[in-house]
Amino acid sequence: MTTAALELKKMLEEKGVVLVAVSKTKPASMIQDFYDIGFRIFGENRVQELVDKHELLPKDIQWHMIGNLQKNKVKYIAPFVSLIHSVSSSSLLEKINNEAKKNHRRIPILLQLKIAEEYTKSGLEEQELTALAQEIQDNKYPHIIFKGLMGMATFTDDRDQLKLEFSKLTVCCQSLGKEAFDLGPSEHPTLSFGMSGDYELAVEEGSNMVRIGSKLFGARW
Numbered sequence: 001m002t003t004a005a006l007e008l009k010k011m012l013e014e015k016g017v018v019l020v021a022v023s024k025t026k027p028a029s030m031i032q033d034f035y036d037i038g039f040r041i042f043g044e045n046r047v048q049e050l051v052d053k054h055e056l057l058p059k060d061i062q063w064h065m066i067g068n069l070q071k072n073k074v075k076y077i078a079p080f081v082s083l084i085h086s087v088s089s090s091s092l093l094e095k096i097n098n099e100a101k102k103n104h105r106r107i108p109i110l111l112q113l114k115i116a117e118e119y120t121k122s123g124l125e126e127q128e129l130t131a132l133a134q135e136i137q138d139n140k141y142p143h144i145i146f147k148g149l150m151g152m153a154t155f156t157d158d159r160d161q162l163k164l165e166f167s168k169l170t171v172c173c174q175s176l177g178k179e180a181f182d183l184g185p186s187e188h189p190t191l192s193f194g195m196s197g198d199y200e201l202a203v204e205e206g207s208n209m210v211r212i213g214s215k216l217f218g219a220r221w
């Protein structure tokens with residue numbers, strides 16, 4: 001299993017795509033196995049699990065928060081989290097900014113755009129996202145680093161629908177313009193979309209960061 005995982009990581013790297021290994025529900029020992037073959041970026045969707053695994057595992061792991069984040073829990077991950085994918089309100093952004101400040105750091109974030117039809121999937125409407133991006137540009141949140149956009153598509157095999165949903169992210173990113181983001185000289189905005197079932201299509205459609213769980217670690221129970 002791990003050799004296949006490594007092949008996938010290399011193949012994506014060659015295309016300039018970052019692979020976030022989504023290790024939620026999987027034990028620390030399994031993450032350590034992936035670490036030992038060269039994986040450094042892991043994604044979790046629960047604060048407590050993220051904190052526990054951060055304590056147990058090597059300190060050069062880059063931990064990504066990919067799930068719904070409650071404001072009162074930001075303080076637990078603020079000291080070490082590498083990227084928060086799922087920011088979808090100004091109040092959460094404000095909280096992250098404050099906790100980052102307390103920790104004398106700036107925290108990289110993505111704004112989550114609502115792209116799915118399913119009402120259960122969260123995220124900002126494009127207008128709300130544009131307004132928040134403007135606030136960021138106006139330096140209202142100096143302790144966050146605005147790296148890009150994230151989205152979760154509908155759970156479906158319908159490629160046309162997936163393409164349509166993914167394209168909302170690339171279009172939104174383009175209309176914001178590169179200046180909206182806080183990037184290094186040769187850095188591009190991060191576009192985090194694509195999971196085990198749809199990452200190939202996501203990469204074709206412009207994703208440069210995929211979040212893959214079950215394909216790497218096996219099914220979750």
Ligand SMILES: *Cc1c(COP(=O)(O)O)cnc(C)c1O
Nearest residue numbers: 022045066195196211212213214
């Ligand atoms: C669980 C999860 C993933 C990974 O899902 P798989 O289908 O197991 O690859 C990706 N993104 C988010 C936000 C998740 O919660």
